[in-house]
Amino acid sequence: MSDDQTRVQEFFTARAADWDSRFPDDGPAYAAAVAELGLRAGDRVLDAGCGTGRALPPLRAAVGPSGVVVGADLTPAMLREAVRAGRDRDGALLLTDVAALPLRSGALDAVFGAGLISHLPSPAGNLRELARVVRPGGVLALFHPIGRAALAARHGRALTPDDLRAEPNLRPLLTRSGWRMTSYVDEDTRFLALAVREG
Numbered sequence: 001m002s003d004d005q006t007r008v009q010e011f012f013t014a015r016a017a018d019w020d021s022r023f024p025d026d027g028p029a030y031a032a033a034v035a036e037l038g039l040r041a042g043d044r045v046l047d048a049g050c051g052t053g054r055a056l057p058p059l060r061a062a063v064g065p066s067g068v069v070v071g072a073d074l075t076p077a078m079l080r081e082a083v084r085a086g087r088d089r090d091g092a093l094l095l096t097d098v099a100a101l102p103l104r105s106g107a108l109d110a111v112f113g114a115g116l117i118s119h120l121p122s123p124a125g126n127l128r129e130l131a132r133v134v135r136p137g138g139v140l141a142l143f144h145p146i147g148r149a150a151l152a153a154r155h156g157r158a159l160t161p162d163d164l165r166a167e168p169n170l171r172p173l174l175t176r177s178g179w180r181m182t183s184y185v186d187e188d189t190r191f192l193a194l195a196v197r198e199g
């Protein structure tokens, strides 16, 4: 286990038990973000850094019973909460680092990542690994149910120009990682960047 992985696990293990009750009203925002992926019945989709699995029910609804939904997370305590909430009924849960996914190249149609990117130790390499498992033309959604400025205010910090999720930083980062950014929204009530896997 690397220091980065230990840090992530400690941080989220401490927050797992009350993760869902801290943000009880986010469901519709997750459903709306999932809708923007344009999934079809039978598609295969990964929720990267799925945590307690809040996105798994709308992802399952989008791909239907013939689709494949996988939730991957590094923190066992978050996955335990996902099981406790019954979300393992909507997708298979994998305890894994998204930096090295046990999935075949091009196996998926889409990746959804909520609240993930700011926790990645090597964003370019980690986004490249997400690109590896998605077929050319497949899609990526990087989502947060609160915008960058509102999140910074919640944490009592200022937004700085080096913020990974700022559009001038995120666009070239995605390009370097095998993705082409197709839309970017950063408003108080949501952050959502969409990208397409380059061929």
Ligand SMILES: C[S@@+](CC[C@H](N)C(=O)[O-])C[C@H]1O[C@@H](n2cnc3c(N)ncnc32)[C@H](O)[C@@H]1O
Pocket: 008, 009, 012, 048, 049, 050, 051, 052, 053, 054, 072, 073, 074, 075, 078, 096, 097, 098, 099, 113, 114, 115, 116, 119, 120
């Ligand atoms: C902010 S939480 C978001 C959880 C969930 N996506 C949601 O929106 O409620 C970030 C999650 O990403 C997971 N995570 C962070 N780095 C990861 C990595 N390298 N591989 C897999 N999961 C990771 C954490 O364990 C945590 O559950």
